[in-house]
Amino acid sequence: MSRVIAGPFSRVEGDLEISLEIAEERVVSAEVNSPMYRGFEQIMQGRDPMDALVIAPRICGICSVAQSTAAATALGSAMGLHLPANGRLTQNLTMACENLADHFTHFYLYFMPDFAREVYSERSWFVQTQARFKSVTGTAARQSLPARADFLHLMGYLAGKWPHTLAIQPGGSAKSLEMAEKARMLAVLQQFRNFLEQTLFGDKLEAIAALDSEDSLLAWKEQRPATASDFRLFLEIAYDLQLHQLGRSAGRYLSYGSYPDEASHLFRPGVWVGEFQPLIPGDIAEDVSHSRMEGPYTALPPALGITVPVEDKSGAYSWCKAPRLAGQVMETGALARQLVQGHPLIRDLTARHGGNVQNRIIARLLEFALVLPVMENWVKALRPGLAFCVHGKMPEEARSFGLVEAARGSLGHWLHVHNGRIYNYQIIAPTTWNFSPRDTTNTPGALEQALVGAPALPGKDIPLAVQHIVRSFDPCMVCTVH
């Protein structure tokens, strides 16, 4: 048995350290440490409630709109506001733009470059993969940044700038869009669709969205050469390296639901445990038994959560708390969203192979095909001239919460207003779920479980399988602890 302290990891948001126990060239145990604490929940206290709109997005540069939207939802709920149609459309468009831009950054800049490492030089796909995906010098690195920047022009229109906007308000949007902007946003979406169809998929988005089983995916794969598109090349790599056997998750999935309208969500909220179950937010609690945090032995619901860091605590190895749903470890992200929603391709892949590196990536890419066409419809539904925002008054006393889906999973804010000021503000981010430490029952978190069994050689380098598994979750460490 040998121990490896793995870190720092490039191409994840923020700092991450993992302590690995390795025996017989396999990981037998992992402890995931979020090594940075910044105190956001502490600096919220005592402020004017609306200041949360300035503070919360600054938790995270890559999910800042998700943080804004969770804060605005909690504030709007406390104020009893109902968004006008334009306000709902604008918030959904802004969230969708961030989520797809994050998926894009993850695939091209963070995840794929690992397959361009020399260790894979004997594989049939290596030459093409290295030319395409090598960090900095690969053609994908060069092509993807301008495509990403062009797509983010949507943020210029919707949010003024990204990251860190104040456009998302409890009652809708501070930005009232004009006809000219509606027209230009449609053109920006067309440009991004062209990139996705020509370069990422090599097929129509509607054709990708219609894949409904692993058999249909394999048939699609066989119809074109490995270099036909970036997705096709990924499938070549994934099936060759058997990425479906890597990073198996515990099989319990959580989604708060994304892109709400008056009656429902584009992707519904819920839990998937081999069957659909409704989400009960009251079942969420955070355990601090292995966190460098003061707190009771029993887990606390976030509405009553406490955040007081402690320098030294026996058995604690992370600043991250351990959120649990009815005491259970949950995985969250695009895979969870599509399992809960019931997309047939993702349900079939997961029924056959469970949650794993390959399925997390496919679910994420599938969301381009599912969401972009809906964004086009949302832009068309905008009605400049009608209201984008409603207004209200913050009560002196209030308790509320805001639940949203960031690109990388379920994000919740819990707000307590007392005497007109923020009395308590608690945040559980997607990677808090996925990269949580152990809990009181000594049950490891989702990544800690997914790493067990990964091929690993002892030594100073971080085992590559560990890197694939870590990045398959698209972690955001700055959100994790905040």
Added chain:
Amino acid sequence: MADELTILWLQSAGCGGCSISLLNAEAPDLHVALQSAGARFLWHPSLNMESGAEVLEIFQGCLTGETRLDVLCVEGSILRGPHDSGKFHILSGSGKPMMHWVEQLARVARYTLAIGNCTAFGGINLSQGNPTGVCGLQYERDQPGGLLSSDYRSRAGLPVINISGCPPHPNWVTETLILLSLGELGAEQLDALGRPRHYSDHLVHHGCPRNEYYEFKASAEKYSELGCLMENMGCKGTQAHADCNMRLWNGEGSCARGGFGCIGCTEPGFEDPGHPFMQTPKLAGIPIGLPTDMPKAWFVALASLSKSATPKRVRENAHSDHVILPPMVKKARIK
């Protein structure tokens, strides 16, 4: 390559948003802008392959002088807590506080750049009593002296270059790198707070699309209204140093264009304005924060005069979320 500019980018206690903003660079994109500066990342956490021991070897190479470090970019404030131990951020895999690595690497860098308000002045986590003991690289708010002393100079003889902003515009960073590569960014090109004057010699107000509403003090009272955001909505654009409304963000955006006021994110202490961010503090009905360089008596006199001269069109549109009265179409040709 002798004239290559090597860059090492560290993420300290920040949100990663400065890097995410840097990736938004366009016209030209980041890679082309770096190419024009002859610049190459030794390591950037979002862009480069290396992880784990490979990264620490790069740091070590810079510290021993084996690798020349031209530009050290630090993103995020310095976490000194708890009790000056730096344990709120141990750089993973190294067992040492991040503040140790920043301090050591700053000694060998030709230029040290503080990327973002957190790194320059302490930023958002400095608020509400500073529970984690954060500071900037060479400032704590507007007070000289942070992790590095006020007399720190990088090997090229410059203080820390503060590319402040939350986040900074990507081109503030790329232009700084290009000017450094040309040898045209000397001490005289930095303002009194160490910010590059190529963006800080302007005010956010310059080029504001709401200028006509400002001229006539036709002010918005609620979000999504078109009027000026200074009088009621907390906008500090007439005081904050930056060219945000001249060069624009994400194509055609800016805070004012996004419908919300400037919170002065390029300025030290923006995190604790002493009033709710989205409300303008006033004394006897007059905003406390007057436009930079404007004498108060003249501001009051002009505001009062312009309010009485406000055209009906401007007054009514200011309180609407869309143009309800378009400018008159003149019967004769415009002159």
